[in-house]
Amino acid sequence: MAKTENDLKVTKAWQNLVATYPGMANMASYIQNKSFNTDKRIVVVFSPDAVAPAGANGLSLAAGELTQGTAANIWVRAIREDVLINCGTAD
Structure with a gap:
């Protein structure tokens, strides 16, 4: 069942969403x-x-962009300044 989590502020440090x-x-x-x-x-x-991954390797998302995937760990970080994200599980 799909579930939308609370919005989360992402900083320049790697954060594991899991x-x-x-x-x-x-x-x-x-x-x-x-x-x-x-x-x-x-x-x-x-x-x-x-x-946490090394450096800034990964998929870069601009304002409004969305990505999907499946993994044991989901790492996110802001590039220049804090960014608010929306996340959750899909059906």
């Missing part, structure tokens, strides 16, 4: 950049690893 929202682990999940400012970007990494 630590905040355990129900997203190994489930079809989505992450959306809720910013309206085109300079506010986030990086998303769907990973089996419980260790």
Whole structure:
């Protein structure tokens, strides 16, 4: 069953969404950049690893963009400044 989680502020430090929202682990999940400012970007990494990725490798999402994936760990970080995201599981 799909579930939308509470919005989350993402900082420039890697954050594991699964630590905040355990129900997203190994489930079809989505992450959306809720910013309206085109300079506010986030990086998303769907990973089996419980260790934060190195650098800024991953999928970059601009304002309003969304991505989906399935992984044991879902890592996110802001590129320049804090960004509000929407996330949850999909059917």
